[in-house]
Amino acid sequence: xxxxxxxxxxxxxxxxASGAYAQDGSINVLGHKVHQTAATGLTAGTxxxxxxxxxxxxxGSINWITADVNPLHDRLFRELTLPVGxxxxxxxxxxxxxxxxxxxxxxxDGYQAENPIEDFDGLSQGMLDGMTYDGxxxxxxFRHSTTALVYNETLLQQAGFDGPPKSFxxxxxMAKKLYHVDANGQKVYGLTQVGNSPEFxxxxxxxxxxxxxxxxxxxxxDTPEYIATLNTLKDLSDNxxxxxxxxxxxxxxxxxxxxxxRAVMSLSPFNRESVLNDEKLSLFPGSFKVTAVPPMANGxxxxxTEVWYLVIPKNAPNKELAxxxxxxxxxxxATVREALNGxxxxxxxxxxxxxxIEKIASAAEQARSVASARLALPGFEEIARAQTILGExxxxxxxxxxxxxxxxxxxxxxxxxxxxKKQ
Amino acid sequence: xxxxxxxxxxLLTPAQTLVTLMLAAPAFYVFWLSLTTSSYGLxxxxxxxxxxxxxxxxxxxxxxxxxxxxxxxxVVYIELVLAFGMAVLVASLKKGRMLIFAxxxxxxxxxxxxxxxxxxxLADPNIGLVTQAFAAFGITFNWTRNVADALTLIxxxxxxxxLPFTFVIIYAAVISVxxxxxxxxxxxxxxxxxxxxxxxxxxxxxxxxLAIVFRYIFAFRMFSEVWxxxxxxxxxxxxxxGTYLYRTGFTFADFGGAAATGWLMVLGxxxxxxxxxxxxxxxxxxDE
Numbered sequence: 219x220x221x222x223x224x225x226x227x228x229x230x231x232x233x234x235a236s237g238a239y240a241q242d243g244s245i246n247v248l249g250h251k252v253h254q255t256a257a258t259g260l261t262a263g264t265x266x267x268x269x270x271x272x273x274x275x276x277x278g279s280i281n282w283i284t285a286d287v288n289p290l291h292d293r294l295f296r297e298l299t300l301p302v303g304x305x306x307x308x309x310x311x312x313x314x315x316x317x318x319x320x321x322x323x324x325x326x327d328g329y330q331a332e333n334p335i336e337d338f339d340g341l342s343q344g345m346l347d348g349m350t351y352d353g354x355x356x357x358x359x360f361r362h363s364t365t366a367l368v369y370n371e372t373l374l375q376q377a378g379f380d381g382p383p384k385s386f387x388x389x390x391x392m393a394k395k396l397y398h399v400d401a402n403g404q405k406v407y408g409l410t411q412v413g414n415s416p417e418f419x420x421x422x423x424x425x426x427x428x429x430x431x432x433x434x435x436x437x438x439x440d441t442p443e444y445i446a447t448l449n450t451l452k453d454l455s456d457n458x459x460x461x462x463x464x465x466x467x468x469x470x471x472x473x474x475x476x477x478x479x480r481a482v483m484s485l486s487p488f489n490r491e492s493v494l495n496d497e498k499l500s501l502f503p504g505s506f507k508v509t510a511v512p513p514m515a516n517g518x519x520x521x522x523t524e525v526w527y528l529v530i531p532k533n534a535p536n537k538e539l540a541x542x543x544x545x546x547x548x549x550x551x552a553t554v555r556e557a558l559n560g561x562x563x564x565x566x567x568x569x570x571x572x573x574x575i576e577k578i579a580s581a582a583e584q585a586r587s588v589a590s591a592r593l594a595l596p597g598f599e600e601i602a603r604a605q606t607i608l609g610e611x612x613x614x615x616x617x618x619x620x621x622x623x624x625x626x627x628x629x630x631x632x633x634x635x636x637x638x639k640k641q
Numbered sequence: 642x643x644x645x646x647x648x649x650x651x652l653l654t655p656a657q658t659l660v661t662l663m664l665a666a667p668a669f670y671v672f673w674l675s676l677t678t679s680s681y682g683l684x685x686x687x688x689x690x691x692x693x694x695x696x697x698x699x700x701x702x703x704x705x706x707x708x709x710x711x712x713x714x715x716v717v718y719i720e721l722v723l724a725f726g727m728a729v730l731v732a733s734l735k736k737g738r739m740l741i742f743a744x745x746x747x748x749x750x751x752x753x754x755x756x757x758x759x760x761x762x763l764a765d766p767n768i769g770l771v772t773q774a775f776a777a778f779g780i781t782f783n784w785t786r787n788v789a790d791a792l793t794l795i796x797x798x799x800x801x802x803x804l805p806f807t808f809v810i811i812y813a814a815v816i817s818v819x820x821x822x823x824x825x826x827x828x829x830x831x832x833x834x835x836x837x838x839x840x841x842x843x844x845x846x847x848x849x850x851l852a853i854v855f856r857y858i859f860a861f862r863m864f865s866e867v868w869x870x871x872x873x874x875x876x877x878x879x880x881x882x883g884t885y886l887y888r889t890g891f892t893f894a895d896f897g898g899a900a901a902t903g904w905l906m907v908l909g910x911x912x913x914x915x916x917x918x919x920x921x922x923x924x925x926x927x928d929e
Contacts, residue, residue, distance in 0.1 A: 292891050295681040318682045405767065414872060463766045465875045466785035480767060603893045606877075614876045617786055 243278025245536050245543065248294055249309035251284045253526065256361065256561035257547060261492065265577060266558035273546045277539060287311060294531075298322035303533040307540035310357055310529040312348045315597035324530040325354040329541040336549045340565045345525045348593065357527025358548050359564035361556075363487040364523040364584065364591050365421055365511055368494065372505040373406065373482045382483075383512045386425040386520060389483070390450060390459065396482045397458025405462075409454065410472050410481030413464040416608050417522070420594050421485050421511070423447045425520035430608075433596050435637045439608075440630035448615045448622035455616050465613045477501060485511060488584050489560045510583045523591035525564070562588075600636035607632045675900035685897070692901035696889075701877050702902070705885040706909065712792065712881060713860040713913065716799045717853055723800070724807040724852070725845075728815040729837065742812075749805035757869045760798045764870075784871065788878045791871045795879060798866045803859065807852045814848030815841060847924060854917045861910040882906050 254260065259267045270280055283305070285293060291314050297303040299322070310323075330338065341359055349357030367389070369382050377396050383389040393408025400406050411418035423430045426443040438444060454460040461467060461481055473493060475481040477500040484490075493499070494506040511521050528544045530537050546552060548564075554571045557563040557578065568574060569585035578584070595601060611625040611632075620628075645653075675692050677685035696702050731741050748756060763771045766783040775782040784791040818841055826836045864883035867873060873880035873888065880888075886906065890899030911918075 288892065295894065299681050318680075322682045414874070461767075462783065463785035466871065478768075600893075606888070606892070610876050613874065617875055619876060 243539060244281055245278070245306035245539050246281045246283060246304055247307050247309075247543070248283045248285075248290060248297070248305045250287065250290060250526075252560070253309045253361065254282045254284055256556045256559045259555075259559045261560055263492070264559040265573075266555035269547060269552045269555050269559075270543070273543055277542065280543070295319075295322075298531050298533065300533060302535060303531050304535070305531055306534045306536040307543055308529050308531060309360065310349075310527045312525045312527065312593055313595050313597050313601055315349060315351075315357075316599045316601075317351065318599055319597075320351040320354075320356050322532055323356045324532050324534065324537060325356060326358065326530065326541070326544075327354055329537075329544075330355070333541065333545065335545050337565075340550060340567055341548065342564050342566060342588075345564055348525055348597075349527045349529075357529045358544055359525050360528045360547060360561075361526040362523050362562035362564055362588060362591070363489075363526070364562060364587050365417070365485050365521055366488045366508045366580070366583070366587060367483060367511050368476070368486045368490055368506060368508045369483040370476065370479065370481075370502055370505050371507050372502055373479060377482070382507070382509055386512050386514050389512050390454065393454060393459035393483060394457045400479070404480060405458070406479060407461045407475070407481045408459040408483060410461045410475035410484050411464060411467065412469055412472050413467045413613070414609070416605055416612070417594060418485060419447070419451065419608065419612050421520065421522055422451060424522055424592070425511075425514055426450075427514060427516075429592065431595055431637075433593075435596065435598070437630060437634055437637060439633060440626045444629075445622045445626045448612060448625055451612065452616055452622070465616060476506065487562065488580055488587070489562060491580070492560055508580045508583070510587045519587060519590045521587045521591040522594040523588065524594055598636075598638050604633045604636050671900045671903055674896055675904055677897050679896040679900075680894045688897065692897040693905070696898055696901050696905060701880055702882075702885060702905075704878060705873075705880040705882045708792065708879060709861060709863070709881045709883075709909075710913070712796055712799065712863065713857060715796050716803070716860055717856045719796075720800050720804050720807045720856060721811070721849060721853065723804055724811040725815075725849075727804075727808055728812040729841065731812060732815050745808055746805045748802050753802065753865050754869065756802055757798055757865050760794070760801070761870050764794050786875060788875065791875070791879045794870060795863075795866050798870070799860065799863060802866070803856065806859075807856060810848050810852040810855075811845060814845035818844045847921075850917050850921055850924075854914050854921065857914045857917070858910055861906065861913065882909070 255264075256266075257269050259265075259269070274280060283293075284290075290309070291311065294305065294308050294310070297305045297308075298319075310319075335341075335358065342362075345359035345362065346355060349355060349359070367382055373396075374382070377398070379392065379396075383392045396406065396408040398406050420430050423438075423444055426447050428438045428441060428443040430439065430444065431437055451460070455462070455464060461471075461475055463471065467475075472481075472484060472486070473490075476484060476494050477496075479501055488508055491506050491508040495503050497503040500506075510519055513519050528547060530540045530544070534540055547556070550565060550567065553561075553563050553565045553568045554573060557568055557571075557574055562584070563569060563574070566585065566588070569581050569588075574581050595605075598604075608629060611620075611629045614620045615622050615625045674685065676687060676689060678688050678692075679685040727745060731738055731745070734741065763769050764782065764784060766772055766785055772782050782790050784794045822840050822844075823836055826840060831839065862883050863881050864887065867879060867881050867884045868887065871879045873884045882902065882905075886899050886902040889895050889902055
């Protein structure tokens with residue numbers, strides 16, 4: 219009996235606590251850990267500070283729920299389908315945008331008209347377009363993840379190179395030449411990339427002169443460019459230009475490869491430089507430099523980007539508070555401070571801020587890359603299935619199960635039916 | 642046998658209600674879901690058996706089914722042999738039996754995710770201790786590129802993780818064999834092997850059957866060993882039914898297809914274990 223009394227008391231106390239939690243202005247925010255660190259300045263050595271501090275002092279605490287990209291969106295979509303959700307504001311990646319997703323999100327135009335974001339026009343228009351559907355804005359751009367070339371200057375010099383490659387073709391050649399076994403018997407590869415998502419493959423395809431999937435959903439899989447891309451990938455893999463566990467490599471593996479000197483270069487987002495140079499974790503602190511992806515033969519930069527947006531679920535319990543937080547996080551001053559915390563700024567003007575020029579060595583390169591970047595993939599309903607097919611067929615080439623021509627034809631045949639019908 | 646009266650039924654009601662709410666109702670809901678197209682933000686629409694047809698005509702489903710069948714049989718029988726050997730060995734120890742017993746149980750006490758990730762690091766193709774040990778003998782082990790290596794690693798992790806379960810059941814059976822049977826056998830001149838073959842093994846068969854059935858069912862639902870190590874790769878050639886279902890449901894957001902896979906898994910598990918279940922049923926009711 220005593221047990222039941224105690225249990226009942228705990229249950230009542232917990233329900234009261236949760237009621238109070240809902241009323242004191244606290245909100246639940248679903249995002250990736252990088253969003254939390256960018257907003258709150260958690261990473262050691264960053265100078266932007268806690269951008270949310272003032273908001274929290276006025277409104278209440280932020281309950282951060284963080285997860286990796288796919289689990290985050292799994293959770294978000296599950297929350298979105300509940301009659302009343304638990305998430306007030308979420309971070310949403312452009313590749314998950316689709317008409318069905320827009321139906322589950324709150325249009326933000328009304329909030330903007332009533333209580334506008336400071337200097338709304340200063341936000342990247344191209345990024346805003348990515349979350350505009352049927353004339354309505356569903357997300358405010360918070361962070362771009364634009365591809366750059368990150369390289370270990372020490373290892374590059376030891377291999378006899380005086381600087382990073384000047385063209386994309388040179389990058390491929392250099393990656394293969396960099397392969398060697400070091401004095402400790404460790405294999406050192408030219409490039410390390412994440413293989414369980416298709417960013418590298420898409421970047422290579424873009425560098426061949428054609429995007430894999432165009433904004434109007436024209437699929438360029440069964441093309442000479444994609445066949446050449448697959449052959450280059452296999453060539454890299456067979457000749458030490460790419461880590462030998464590429465097909466299973468994840469982000470942790472990529473960072474570990476770079477920090478431990480198992481790879482010299484990587485096509486990675488600009489802001490990865492800081493974690494690679496971390497004194498506590500890296501064998502080469504200070505050696506990692508970042509520059510724009512080397513240009514193609516025609517001089518264009520084959521840069522792709524992904525954009526994270528701030529969104530409010532249609533079933534969010536605290537929409538007004540969520541909008542207040544969005545306003546706070548996307549003001550011009552907040553954008554600069556978040557960039558100082560390692561975020562990719564979504565306001566072009568932020569790269570001209572003296573604080574950013576002083577603290578971020580690659581600011582000019584970043585601004586140049588963002589200006590010419592294009593989205594890795596446009597969003598559509600069956601994108602997850604399409605990405606799986608893309609990776610699977612490419613991996614089969616890499617491992618010698620099929621030729622590039624066979625893979626290109628199969629990729630085209632399997633992905634084409636998944637795409638939205640052209641208007 | 643006494644007939645059930647109203648009082649008995651009243652007493653049975655809470656348990657039956659619980660089973661209905663927790664098992665039967667979700668199972669029927671999943672069956673209904675398997676007859677619909679359903680995804681995030683999409684109201685389920687009845688499509689008949691389309692999901693079953695789609696799943697059964699997907700080559701990845703058959704790869705996953707074959708891998709599941711292969712892995713389940715490999716891990717269940719290797720575990721059984723190892724558990725029996727270890728149980729006989731531990732039972733014969735005069736000292737330190739409890740310490741050895743505790744050491745054998747350690748993998749079961751470790752969080753599944755932590756254990757699997759530790760194995761992933763140990764078998765890292767570049768820096769893993771296991772990989773380097775193999776390399777010292779001239780053996781190349783790279784589960785990221787070689788399907789056989791990947792399946793071997795998955796089986797090894799599963800055996801390591803679940804051996805304590807089989808061991809506990811077999812050990813309990815081994816120590817419960819009456820000692821006087823062995824004494825009588827020794828008097829008759831039986832050697833150690835003959836005692837094991839003619840006394841221990843026949844007497845532990847019911848317990849072994851139980852262990853096999855449970856492990857078949859658990860292993861059939863295998864997920865973390867595959868998802869956390871290979872994610873079904875390379876080229877989805879190490880996919881098992883658990884990861885196929887998860888990918889269909891939560892990566893592709895195809896709940897109808899995932900529900901159909903779930904029901905096909907139930908049928909598959911029943912098919913695999915029906916021989917043992919029948920054998921257990923016969924033994925259980927052999928007195929009637």
